[in-house]
Amino acid sequence: FSGGQIDDDASERAGSSHLTEHASLYVHWPYCLRRCSYCNFNKYIPRENNNHIMADCLQRETETLLQLSQVSSITSVFFGGGTPSLAHPSTIAAILETVSRRVDLLDNAEVTLEVNPTPVGMSKLEDYHRAGVNRFSIGIQSLQDDDLTFLGRDHSSHQALRTIEEARRLCPGKVSVDVMFGRPRQSVESWEYELSELLKVCDDHVSLYQLTLERGTQLFKQVQRGEVTLPTDDVTAEMYRCARRTLHQHGFLQYEVSNFARHKAESHHNMSYWRGRQYIGVGPGAHGRFVPVGEGGVIREARTQTLEPDVWIREVQQRGHGTRRRIQLRHLELLEEVLVMGMRMTEGINHKHWELFSPQLGLREVFGTSVHVQELLEGGQLILDDRGLRCSWDGLALLDSILPVLLVELETQILQDPSGNGHTDTESVL
Ligand SMILES: C[S@@+](CC[C@H](N)C(=O)[O-])C[C@H]1O[C@@H](n2cnc3c(N)ncnc32)[C@H](O)[C@@H]1O
Ligand SMILES: C[S@@+](CC[C@H](N)C(=O)[O-])C[C@H]1O[C@@H](n2cnc3c(N)ncnc32)[C@H](O)[C@@H]1O
Ligand code: SF4
Numbered sequence: 001f002s003g004g005q006i007d008d009d010a011s012e013r014a015g016s017s018h019l020t021e022h023a024s025l026y027v028h029w030p031y032c033l034r035r036c037s038y039c040n041f042n043k044y045i046p047r048e049n050n051n052h053i054m055a056d057c058l059q060r061e062t063e064t065l066l067q068l069s070q071v072s073s074i075t076s077v078f079f080g081g082g083t084p085s086l087a088h089p090s091t092i093a094a095i096l097e098t099v100s101r102r103v104d105l106l107d108n109a110e111v112t113l114e115v116n117p118t119p120v121g122m123s124k125l126e127d128y129h130r131a132g133v134n135r136f137s138i139g140i141q142s143l144q145d146d147d148l149t150f151l152g153r154d155h156s157s158h159q160a161l162r163t164i165e166e167a168r169r170l171c172p173g174k175v176s177v178d179v180m181f182g183r184p185r186q187s188v189e190s191w192e193y194e195l196s197e198l199l200k201v202c203d204d205h206v207s208l209y210q211l212t213l214e215r216g217t218q219l220f221k222q223v224q225r226g227e228v229t230l231p232t233d234d235v236t237a238e239m240y241r242c243a244r245r246t247l248h249q250h251g252f253l254q255y256e257v258s259n260f261a262r263h264k265a266e267s268h269h270n271m272s273y274w275r276g277r278q279y280i281g282v283g284p285g286a287h288g289r290f291v292p293v294g295e296g297g298v299i300r301e302a303r304t305q306t307l308e309p310d311v312w313i314r315e316v317q318q319r320g321h322g323t324r325r326r327i328q329l330r331h332l333e334l335l336e337e338v339l340v341m342g343m344r345m346t347e348g349i350n351h352k353h354w355e356l357f358s359p360q361l362g363l364r365e366v367f368g369t370s371v372h373v374q375e376l377l378e379g380g381q382l383i384l385d386d387r388g389l390r391c392s393w394d395g396l397a398l399l400d401s402i403l404p405v406l407l408v409e410l411e412t413q414i415l416q417d418p419s420g421n422g423h424t425d426t427e428s429v430l
Helices: 005-014 017-021 051-068 089-102 119-123 125-131 145-151 157-170 188-201 218-224 233-249 268-274 309-319 331-342 351-357 363-367 371-378 399-416
Strands: 022-029 073-081 104-115 135-141 175-181 205-210 253-256 259-261 279-282 287-290 301-305 323-328 382-384 388-391 427-429
Touching: 017 022, 022 051, 022 268, 022 287, 051 089, 051 279, 051 309, 073 089, 073 268, 089 104, 089 125, 104 268, 119 125, 119 157, 125 157, 135 145, 135 157, 157 175, 157 188, 175 188, 175 233, 188 233, 205 233, 233 253, 253 268, 268 331, 279 301, 331 351, 331 399, 351 388, 363 382, 363 388, 363 399, 371 382, 371 399
Parallel strands: 022 073, 022 279, 073 104, 104 135, 135 175, 175 205
Antiparallel strands: 205 259, 253 259, 279 287, 287 301, 301 323, 323 427, 382 388
16 A cells, blocks of 8 residues: 555655645535435535525635635645535536636646536536546445435435446546445345445445434434434444455455545545645635644644535625634644544554654654553554554554544643643634
8 A cells, every 4th residue: 555655755755845835625515405314514405596606606715715825736626515516517617727827736636526426416427527527426325225215315326326337437447436334224234235236336436434323413313213223333333344344355445444445546635634734625614724824824723614605605705705713723733633634544644744743752752651552552453663653454443442542642742742832722713
């Protein structure tokens, strides 16, 4: 492994300037045609068609945020949502043109668009491709029609299969599918069968998400009322184990908790999140992490854009952006993010990568002396060696219980370190 390794080495050679000059870009399309029963992402059913206004504002905010950052090149773009396949292909083209006008949009930059596999979504794939999209991420969720209906999806499994086929024709080797497991009424056997059917048609990238029960969703109410039950933790753990095994047998390497790729088809965009790189978030509810220009310009900020599209539109029209919240990340907070994101990857965090963010305290100094970490190392869940820190195969499935141990140790060591904790904790609510 790994597809992105060369990239990472290059950034280490370039040192920390790479961390401020390069970024990925996330663009959020906040509208959906209907509400899936399990979803609490930031999405709205539009009352009227204001796609044109949304398109203008997304371009305007892209321009503003690029200007506010110190970024000179964009390494990947991700159009997510909501349902970005409801946007007109010309909107996608216009946003990409805005990026190219302001900064260097690298020739080989990965440009992903999330697609709901409806007939309308499928019919626009070619135009999206022409607009500059070179990777499609298709929300399959399930291949069983009764489950799709129950989940409130707006497509059938047949339409999903046809969309995969068309996307593969346009972007061979660059098509991903999202699938959810741990669904109501699902058994390990039916999941195994569904996954083997999916493997017959899918391309080189698969994202598997365990269905999480989110407050405020219809599914949450159904479960609370006792109308629906979800599989137990033991069953979902077995589903995850079985999926990892099956994917591995089919040549897919797991590179992150939920992501599997073969033929080096790892997502560059998502890898850049997990490697703690900068990203700019445009659109309602998008978040970003970047070092703004001016004011000394060394501290990374966590930014969140206004959630509600109508309010966001007004703000962008008035002042060029809809940033609702800016928090300067303290040294410890930045390291916490680097740790939490990095440990999701099978490659974990290598020593040089950690040093970029923590020049004073190496991985061994932070984690090497703790009794609790030692237990995880001896138990075979965690590995700390000449490469760096990472989870073992078994450990990755237990990440949620490993992370708290690592976070406590990180906090203890950083707060004890007289040199490392210089930054202030500042929050501006705009
Ligand atoms: C927020 S959706 C946006 C893309 C597109 N609208 C779609 O539905 O495919 C991105 C992915 O998040 C995942 N997702 C959404 N809600 C989830 C939940 N409650 N549990 C697990 N995964 C979820 C789904 O797999 C989905 O493909
Ligand atoms: C769950 S992931 C699915 C990625 C997909 N499996 C792939 O490999 O391309 C994508 C979703 O995460 C959310 N997301 C990703 N980056 C975001 C950001 N910077 N700000 C807000 N939401 C983000 C969006 O809802 C988006 O639809
Ligand atoms: S899962 Fe996708 S299509 Fe369904 S409501 Fe959420 S964002 Fe919209």
